Structures are given as structure tokens and as C-alpha cells.
Amino acid sequence: MRYNKIPDEAVRRLPTYLRGLLSLSEQERKKISSQRLADFLGVNHWQIRKDLSYFGGFGTPGIGYDIEKLIRQIRKILKLNMVRKAALVGVGNLGSAVLRYPGFRIYGFEIAAAFDNNPKKIGRKIGHITVEDVSKLQTLQKRKIDLGIITVPCEAAQETFNKLITAGIKGVLSFSPCYKTGRKKIKVITIDIAMDLSRLSYYIPPSQFVAGQALS
Amino acid sequence: MRYNKIPDEAVRRLPTYLRGLLSLSEQERKKISSQRLADFLGVNHWQIRKDLSYFGGFGTPGIGYDIEKLIRQIRKILKLNMVRKAALVGVGNLGSAVLRYPGFRIYGFEIAAAFDNNPKKIGRKIGHITVEDVSKLQTLQKRKIDLGIITVPCEAAQETFNKLITAGIKGVLSFSPCYKTGRKKIKVITIDIAMDLSRLSYYIPPSQFVAGQALS
């Protein structure tokens, strides 16, 4: 393969392709063309081919892609072909919801631990996970957990982030925008719900102009 | 202003700047330079200046930006300088958590209604919102609600999406990736938690290789 740089955007799209393929594999179909997968997902066919070509040629000209084989390939690329364990910190409303979120299963993730600093929550069971005290975060390395999910309130985000780094976590998915990563060589992905809603607002002409509501 | 195209990426960053400014305005400081705001947020100073310049010159050379004024300007750009009401559909674990999510407040959003199709949930109060039957979605237009938040399970996403369109919703924030928008001229932003975690996985070398676990 002759590409020396793989676009982040291509990586970002791979999980979508994987989801589509998994869905299509349930219907008894063996092969699929980039065109049909693209239609199924509502994307462009050349985009799919280009993205896959960054990682190698997985298809057969004139035929298409073998669904099962491509699923294995993408899993391998995303390093999902092994147990990937995550720990969640902050068992509030959002944290509990994420713990019970059924969507992780198809990608093979296991949320293997949950932590909180509220004594009332420690020991409680959410699904099949027992909430532990945040002081136990240091056990993560031994337990081979290398992904962290932050669902604590804004004020506690920085401290939580630092603790996860100390605990040897290598990647963080955070639902709070309130922290700085410094120069740590750690991958962080932030999901900021309110920010996304604000961004949506930009694109939508409002249905009302309440008198005196608009500011200068 | 001489730009004919404003990058989506610039729009995406505005809410971040707004959050930083709001945070800084609590400290009694009137002016701020792009350099200081950049340091505070952990971004580049020229990026901030460039992004703001797409919308017009808001600063004073040699001095910086007036914090309060810039907050008003960004609010106006993002159309947050008026009441923006959103309706949430799907009062499960995730939906309830989003309803109670405190982060919307600083951007001035109001989640004004919540819907579910489960009779057990209808009539229940979450925070100060009473859950309504999805059949009442048609009342949204009258109630001047033009943003929708989808937190239903995957299987119900497409139907929910269609119903929101019919109800006159102009923008959708969806936590489910399982729908197609068709050629509707509506803005949709999707938050796919599992997809983001998969993407994170790509960047993280795993701490373990369980024997026999890795596939082909």
C-alpha cells in the first residue's frame, strides 16, 4: 500500500461501514458492492472505496467485497478483534445511561468497571457492574483496562482526567469539555452534547422572534 | 466581510469559544486577547482570530476583544440570542439523562417537551418536564419548538425521525445512527457513542493480546 498518511476522517468513517456490514450480514448475502453499501448507509461509493484502499485492497474487481471478510478486516484495523475493556468514571444520570447503553456490544466493547466518589453510589450495581470508589482507579492497569470514559460533572473533569492518566489509561472518551490535556501523548475524544446542539442552532432559522428577545 | 464560504469547522469551534468566554467573564476581566483565550482553551491563537474573522472583526488591534461584547456576538451568530426550544423523543436511560443534563443552560437552550410511546412513561415527570405520548408530536409547530433530540433505540430511530420531520422540526440531534435522512433539507447531527469509542480504539495499542483472541 502506497499511502504514507491515512486521513483521520477515513478512520472516523470505518465504524459506520462496520455497522452497515454487520447489519447486512444478517440478511443472507455474501458479497456486496461499494455502491450497495453506500446506498444502504447514505454515503458515496467512491468514498468507501477510497477509505478502504488506505488500508489495503479488500475487494474483488467485478464482484465486490466479501461481507464477512471485510467485517474481520475492519475489526482488525480498529483493533476491535480482541477484548477491549473500558472503565467509566462518574455514575450520575449520564454515566448510568452510558453503562446501560446497548450500542457497545456490536463493536465488542466491555465496560468492565465503574467508579464514583459518592459513598452512596459505591457498591451499588448498575447492570452487572458494581460501582467502586475512585481511589481504586489504580487497579486498572492490573485489570488490563486501557480505555476511560468520563461522565463526571464539569468541575470534576480535570481531576478525573489526571487520575485516569496516572492509572495508565491510554485513551479517553469524555462527555465533559472542561479539562486540558496538556502535552500528554494520550488520545482524547470529547463528546459535548450542548456544543453539538449549539452548532445545530447555527444552521436552523428560528421559527420565532420574540419581541425584545433578540440581543443587539 | 469578504469571505464567501464559512468553514463548517469554524462554526463547530464557536461554541467552544463561547464556553471559554463565559467562564472567563465570571472572573472580573473586561478584555481578552486571542492568545489568552487560546491558552485557556488549549487551542491556537491564530485559529481563533481566523474563525472570528469569518464573521467580522470583533476585536481591537493592540487591545484584544471585549469579553461581554464577543459573547453577544457569538450568541447572535449561533442564533442563541433568542429562545431555542427542543423536544426530546425517547425517555429511556439515555433520554432521561439528556433531559437532566445541566450543560444546555449556559447556551440558553430549553428542552421544552419529552415524548415516549410507552404508556408507563407517559405522564411521568422528569425534572420539570411531563412525558407526553408520541402522538402529540404534531403539536410541536404550534408550540414553536423547532429542534428535535432523538434518544430512542435503534429500531425506532427511522420512524421517530420521519415523525419529527412531519411535525415540522428543522434540526435534529440524534443519538442513534440508524436512519436515513433522504433528500430532506434538514440539518442532522448524529452523536454515536459506540462509534466514537471504536475510533478511539484505533489510536490505542491494546495492553493485552489474549492468546487465540485475535481474529485472522
Add this chain to the structure above:
DNA sequence: TAATGTGAAGCCTTTCACAGCA
């Protein structure tokens, strides 16, 4: 002097068109 606003360069990503293979 201190900071903004911006043209231009450079880089990354998307799109296109088509050679080549089954």
C-alpha cells in the same frame, strides 16, 4: 508596543475519471 485581521502558502480531504482485473 501589543494585538488584530487577512492574503497567501501549504496541507489535508474529497471527488472524479478511468485503467485494470474477474
Add this chain to the structure above:
DNA sequence: TGCTGTGAAAGGCTTCACATTA
């Protein structure tokens, strides 16, 4: 014929350096 894989073109975004202004 049908579909992949990819070089090249086009487009969009980021970074830089500096003219300009208070």
C-alpha cells in the same frame, strides 16, 4: 460487463507572516 483501486484534480481548512491599527 461490472466493479475495484488509485492517480490526479479540485476543493476546503489550517498555518504563517505581516501590514495595520489603537
